[in-house]
Amino acid sequence: MARLSFREQVLRVREDAIVTAVNRLLAEKGFDLMTVDEVAGEVGIAKASLYKHFSSKEALAAAAMVRLMERTLAVVEQQRARTETSAVQRLEAVTRWALQLQLAGEMPSLPSQNSSLRAELLAHQTYLDLLVRVSDHLGAWIVQAQAEGDLDNSFPPEVVLYTVFARACDPVPGFLKASGQHSDEQIVDWVLAVCMNGLRGGTKPAAKSLPQAAAV
Amino acid sequence: MARLSFREQVLRVREDAIVTAVNRLLAEKGFDLMTVDEVAGEVGIAKASLYKHFSSKEALAAAAMVRLMERTLAVVEQQRARTETSAVQRLEAVTRWALQLQLAGEMPSLPSQNSSLRAELLAHQTYLDLLVRVSDHLGAWIVQAQAEGDLDNSFPPEVVLYTVFARACDPVPGFLKASGQHSDEQIVDWVLAVCMNGLRGGTKPAAKSLPQAAAV
DNA sequence: GTCTATAGCCAGATAGAC
DNA sequence: GTCTATCTGGCTATAGAC
Secondary structure, rough: OOOOHHHHHHHHHHHHHHHHHHHHHHHHHHHOOOOOOHHHHHHHHOOOHHHHHHHHHHHHHHHHHHHHHHHHHHHHHHHOOOOOOOOOHHHHHHHHHHHHHOOOOOOOOOOOOHHHHHHHHOOOOOHHHHHHHHHHHHHHHHHHHHHOOOOOOOOOHHHHHHHHHHHHHHHHHHHHHHHHHHHHHHHHHHHHHHHHHHHHOOOOOHHHOOOOOOOO | OOOOOHHHHHHHHHHHHHHHHHHHHHHHHHHHOOOHHHHHHHHHHHHHHHHHHHOHHHHHHHHEEEEHHHHHHHHHHHHHHHOOOOOOHHHHHHHHHHHHHHOOOOOOOOEEEEEEHHHHHOOOOHHHHHHHHHHHHHHHHHHHHOOOOOOOOOHHHHHHHHHHHHHHHHHHHHHHHOOOOOHHHHHHHHHHHHHHHHOOOOOOHHHHOOOOOOOO
């Protein structure tokens, strides 16, 4: 890795701050309601300066999604290194992390209907590459978990994969949090339990199951 | 019910056509990307004429949501009349209907973040009344199903209710449909199975005994 | 109530000085 | 690369004739 000049480091730090602001605003208001003025205001620079770093609002969103995928891949790799855990446990750990990220207000969400945004993402090689790597790892765990009887093997792997991905934009945690009656940890446990129980299906009997938690 | 004059009937039919167009466009593009010009174009009238019927874009969306709630309540009442079915079966039937509606491209979706839209809906007495009636019926079924052992009673009823409601905007059916490899019926079966299996429960998530993924 | 035409506004993007 | 100031287009909403 070549050393960066001082100016390049400053550039990096600034762009990092921009992406952080975009990430937060995307999580808070979504793409359509986020304005470029807000991003500039949060970073503390002029809007025109933003456009020296990113060529469009869509490019800003894409940069935030790239960072999300990098973070996700890091979590996946971390779980991959934990050789003592089963495939379904790794899958569950990554899903738990995603739910925690969402409840923390750091999960950027994009409208899947916006076509200009879709085009930008589908043309973004780095993003696509990261997405494929994450999907491949998760997909391998899914197939393995199905073979081990930990996930219902009557579901096509893509059904399981999409279901796991969809936890990133699940509205249920937000609703439960808005009711103000439960801790974040409790909310994550419930949503994760619904998700994993649903994917486990009827395949797996009690052989490997944990002791039943007492009903609360 | 008073008889309607001819002019009033014409008005009804026209407004019905407007709401139908709004409903379809909300399902296709969502609130932000839907323009009032498009609605007028689809109905075949001038935009100014639209504003004689509905005072704002938000009011248009609210009207579509009222119709959705009316349709939902009708389905709920229909299930309520089927005395031979159990509570969990009725809950599943309503959820299935919602998934089918979504796959048919007739499920309007609103951004929960838009504040002006939220305000309009929360001030709309008819909408709120319908929402409460639907929630009450579903809530009663949930409690009953938990008592009968058909749903995991360690989940608070609101967790179950929100999970069922969230199927209306679940992105998984759309992703599976986009892959083009499965029939709508098959997709509904899978998503519904994941949902109901998850709520039925039986075992607790394994990851609860695992160390949490470190923040990255 | 329907239309054409337009007002008013806001947000994305750019020009040009420094 | 940063700024201020401005352009541009598209959208909601309305005026006013018929």
